Amino acid sequence: MDLLFLGTSSGTPTKAxxxxxxxxxxxxxxxWYLIDCGEGTQHQLLRTPLTLHGLRAIFITHVHGDHxxxxxxxxxxxxxxxxxxxxxxxxxxxxEGWVRATLEMSQTWLPYELRFxxxxxxxxxxxxxxxxxxxxxxxxxxxxxxxxxxxxxxxxLDIDKLDRDGIPRGPLWGRLARGFDVEHDDCTLRSEDYxxxxxxxxxxVIGGDNDRPELLREACQNAQLLVHEATYxxxxxxxGKTDFGxxxxxxxxxxxxxxxxxxxVLTHFSARYQSDPDRGLSIEDIRTEAARFYEGTLFLAExxxxxxxxxxxxxxxxx
Numbered sequence: 310m311d312l313l314f315l316g317t318s319s320g321t322p323t324k325a326x327x328x329x330x331x332x333x334x335x336x337x338x339x340x341w342y343l344i345d346c347g348e349g350t351q352h353q354l355l356r357t358p359l360t361l362h363g364l365r366a367i368f369i370t371h372v373h374g375d376h377x378x379x380x381x382x383x384x385x386x387x388x389x390x391x392x393x394x395x396x397x398x399x400x401x402x403x404x405e406g407w408v409r410a411t412l413e414m415s416q417t418w419l420p421y422e423l424r425f426x427x428x429x430x431x432x433x434x435x436x437x438x439x440x441x442x443x444x445x446x447x448x449x450x451x452x453x454x455x456x457x458x459x460x461x462x463x464x465x466l467d468i469d470k471l472d473r474d475g476i477p478r479g480p481l482w483g484r485l486a487r488g489f490d491v492e493h494d495d496c497t498l499r500s501e502d503y504x505x506x507x508x509x510x511x512x513x514v515i516g517g518d519n520d521r522p523e524l525l526r527e528a529c530q531n532a533q534l535l536v537h538e539a540t541y542x543x544x545x546x547x548x549g550k551t552d553f554g555x556x557x558x559x560x561x562x563x564x565x566x567x568x569x570x571x572x573x574v575l576t577h578f579s580a581r582y583q584s585d586p587d588r589g590l591s592i593e594d595i596r597t598e599a600a601r602f603y604e605g606t607l608f609l610a611e612x613x614x615x616x617x618x619x620x621x622x623x624x625x626x627x628x
Contacts, residue, residue, distance in 0.1 A: 369400035370517025371452035437488025446519035454516035463507035522564035538577035562603035576610035
């Protein structure tokens with residue numbers, strides 16, 4: 310499982326950072342998932358090996374523009390690229406009406422089906438590769454975090470159970486092994502009931518905008534990696550120079566240390582933090598603050614940073 314950051318700025322883009330967008334890549338390299346789609350996300354994708362044909366689903370954390378304004382354009386481009394596969398969009402309810410109205414107003418007709426799932430009522434979204442759950446967060450508008458849990462960690466068929474249940478060897482076994490439910494003798498056979506797993510599943514938690522990191526406590530259980538916004542430092546927050554609804558580096562780092570998440574990625578940085586420390590507030594101020602409270606492996610996201618979560622849960626820089 311790899312993460313590829315497409316945008317790491319809060320509110321507005323900068324010369325070095327686009328607004329929010331994050332890709333989660335399957336181990337196979339064939340499929341990927343998009344979390345948030347700020348303006349310009351599809352342009353960022355042109356600088357990656359990802360294609361809109363390989364996109365499995367889109368997850369939107371909340372309705373603010375820096376997290377969703379790129380969505381109609383990306384969907385239209387997927388249509389122009391002749392995508393045929395249906396596309397699931399997991400998002401706040403309001404997103405569906407806005408997207409469909411925008412496409413209709415602009416006379417954009419897609420050659421594939423959009424399947425919307427309202428985050429407000431989402432219990433779980435899953436496919437053969439991943440299970441996704443949503444956690445309500447605290448922001449100026451309803452905001453969610455998404456937990457991505459590996460669905461089939463190194464699976465092998467439970468041959469004894471298949472034989473006991475009289476499931477004939479052949480194509481049915483192959484489909485079950487690949488994670489698909491199948492029909493047999495007027496019954497639905499669930500793939501997960503016939504698989505054994507060789508290790509614990511990997512789990513990645515990705516938060517939307519949120520001023521209470523502790524709301525992700527349950528989601529972070531057994532997680533190898535937390536991705537969370539750190540829009541500014543505690544110094545700026547205490548000076549009253551912040552917008553309501555965001556976390557500081559100190560808040561997130563303290564939380565991650567308390568719940569024992571071994572790897573932490575901070576992102577969604579205010580444009581006031583520059584890369585050059587000689588020009589005033591610096592990204593290194595965020596790193597320094599977080600490091601005071603967090604003893605695990607700390608990353609500060611930047612556009613096109615790629616991180617790999619190995620089968621052993623270790624997080625390394627990708628290539």
